Amino acid sequence: MTKRVYLETYGCQMNVADSELILGQLEREGYTVTGDPSQASVMLVNTCAVRDNAEQRVIGRMGELKRFRRPGVVLGVVGCMAQRLGETLLQDAPHVDLVVGPDGYRGLPDLVASAADGARVADVAFKAWEHYEDIPARRTLGQPSAFVTVQRGCDYRCTFCIVPMTRGRERSRKLEDVVREVGALAGQGVSEVTLLGQTVNSYHDGERDFADLLRAVGDVDGIRRVRFTSPYPNDFSDRAITAMAEVATVCEHVHLPVQSGSSRLLKRMGRRYDRERYLDCVARLRAAIPTIAVTTDIIVGFPGETEADFLETVSLVHAVGFDDAFTFRYSPRDGTGALRLSESVPEPVAAERLERLIAEVREVARQRNFRLVGSTHEVLVERIARRGGRLQCRTRTNKVVLLDGPESWIGTYREVRLVGTSGATFTGVSVSPIRELAVIT
Numbered sequence: 140m141t142k143r144v145y146l147e148t149y150g151c152q153m154n155v156a157d158s159e160l161i162l163g164q165l166e167r168e169g170y171t172v173t174g175d176p177s178q179a180s181v182m183l184v185n186t187c188a189v190r191d192n193a194e195q196r197v198i199g200r201m202g203e204l205k206r207f208r209r210p211g212v213v214l215g216v217v218g219c220m221a222q223r224l225g226e227t228l229l230q231d232a233p234h235v236d237l238v239v240g241p242d243g244y245r246g247l248p249d250l251v252a253s254a255a256d257g258a259r260v261a262d263v264a265f266k267a268w269e270h271y272e273d274i275p276a277r278r279t280l281g282q283p284s285a286f287v288t289v290q291r292g293c294d295y296r297c298t299f300c301i302v303p304m305t306r307g308r309e310r311s312r313k314l315e316d317v318v319r320e321v322g323a324l325a326g327q328g329v330s331e332v333t334l335l336g337q338t339v340n341s342y343h344d345g346e347r348d349f350a351d352l353l354r355a356v357g358d359v360d361g362i363r364r365v366r367f368t369s370p371y372p373n374d375f376s377d378r379a380i381t382a383m384a385e386v387a388t389v390c391e392h393v394h395l396p397v398q399s400g401s402s403r404l405l406k407r408m409g410r411r412y413d414r415e416r417y418l419d420c421v422a423r424l425r426a427a428i429p430t431i432a433v434t435t436d437i438i439v440g441f442p443g444e445t446e447a448d449f450l451e452t453v454s455l456v457h458a459v460g461f462d463d464a465f466t467f468r469y470s471p472r473d474g475t476g477a478l479r480l481s482e483s484v485p486e487p488v489a490a491e492r493l494e495r496l497i498a499e500v501r502e503v504a505r506q507r508n509f510r511l512v513g514s515t516h517e518v519l520v521e522r523i524a525r526r527g528g529r530l531q532c533r534t535r536t537n538k539v540v541l542l543d544g545p546e547s548w549i550g551t552y553r554e555v556r557l558v559g560t561s562g563a564t565f566t567g568v569s570v571s572p573i574r575e576l577a578v579i580t
C-alpha cells in the first residue's frame with residue numbers, strides 16, 4: 140500500500156508544532172501527506188486533553204474517520220489525550236489501532252507498521268530527554284511565520300491543569316539548537332518565529348536563560364519578528380524584560396495567562412502569584428515597553444468561585460486593560476488537584492459568568508482599539524482573510540488588520556494606517572508612498 144499520512148490537529152500551538160514534527164518523521168520514512176482520509180494508509184488525530192469538550196470532539200471525529208479504515212489502514216490517536224488515556228483508549232475504542240503520547244513520535248513509523256500488521260499498539264512512556272532534535276519538522280513552504288518549540292513539559296502543578304500529566308517534566312532545548320533551527324527557517328523565507336513552551340520564560344538550558352534566548356533568536360539574520368507563548372508571571376526576570384525592550388525584533392505583545400483576578404482563587408488554582416504580583420508584572424512590562432499589548436487566559440466557574448471572586452476578575456480585566464482574553468469555563472480533569480476541591484460552581488452560574496466576562500473583555504478591548512484608529516503600524520501580510528477576500532495582516536502588537544491589496548503582498552511587511560475597527564479587528568490602508576519593508580527572499 141502506498142504510504143500516505145492524513146493528520147488532523149486539535150488544541151494549542153504546541154500541538155501544531157508537534158504535528159509538523161510527526162509529518163517530518165513520517166516523511167523521512169517515505170510517507171507523503173494527503174488531505175484526503177480516504178487516500179491515507181495512516182490517519183492520525185493529534186489531540187488536546189485540556190478540556191473535556193475537546194476530547195469529546197475527538198471521540199466524535201474518530202467515529203467519523205473509522206469508515207475510511209480498511210485492512211492495513213491505521214487509525215491512531217496521538218498527543219495529550221492519547222497520553223492521558225493510554226491503553227484505556229485501545230480498550231474503549233475498538234476502531235483505534237494506535238495510541239502515542241507526545242514523547243513517542245520518534246517511534247511512530249515502527250508503531251504504524253506494527254498496527255498495519257494488525258497489532259494494537261500504545262507508547263505513552265515519558266522520555267525526559269526527548270527534544271526530537273534530529274527530526275526535521277515539515278513546514279508549509281512559503282509561509283512567513285513558524286512555531287519553534289524551545290521547551291517541553293511543565294513543572295508547575297496548577298490544580299486545574301492536565302498538562303503536567305500529559306507532557307511530563309519541563310526541559311529546555313539547547314540554545315544553539317534553537318538558533319540553528321531559526322537560522323534554517325530564515326533561510327527558507329520565514330521572518331517571524333513564535334517560541335513555544337508551557338512556561339516559556341522559565342526557559343533554561345543549563346547555562347542560558349530566556350533573556351539569552353530572546354537575544355540570540357532576535358539576532359538571527361532574516362528574522363524580523365520574535366514572539367513567544369505562554370509565559371508564567373513569576374518567571375519574568377528583569378533580565379528577560381530588558382531583553383524584550385532592547386531586542387528590536389521582539390514584538391510588543393505578551394500573552395500572560397492570569398486565570399483569575401481573585402488572590403483567594405489563584406491560591407486554590409495553585410498559581411504561584413496573587414493579584415498584586417500579577418499586576419506588578421504587567422506594570423514592569425509596561426514600564427519597559429510602553430506600547431506592549433497584553434492578552435490573557437481566564438477561567439470562570441473554578442470550584443469555590445464566589446460572585447465576589449468573579450467580580451475581582453472583572454475588576455482585574457479593567458485594571459489591566461487587556462487587549463484580548465481567551466475565556467473558558469472550568470472543565471474538571473481526572474488526575475488534577477482541583478477534583479479534590481469542594482464547592483463546585485453550578486453550570487448555569489458558570490455559564491452566566493462566562494457571558495458577563497466575555498462582554499466585559501470585549502468592551503475593554505473595544506475601547507483600547509478605538510483609541511488606535513488613526514495610528515500607523517507595521518504589519519505582516521499573512522493571508523487572504525476567510526471572509527471578504529481582503530488581506531489579513533498582523534501588527535507587532537498582534538492586532539488583526541484587514542487590508543485591500545494584491546495577493547502578491549502576502550509574506551511582505553507594509554506600513555498601514557488603521558482607519559476603522561469593529562472593536563476587535565481593524566481595517567487599514569497602505570500608507571502612501573507604500574514602503575516595502577523586509578520581503579521574503
Ligand code: SF4
Nearest residue numbers: 293295297300302337
Ligand atoms: S503552568 Fe499551570 S496551566 Fe500552564 S501548563 Fe503548567 S500546570 Fe498547566
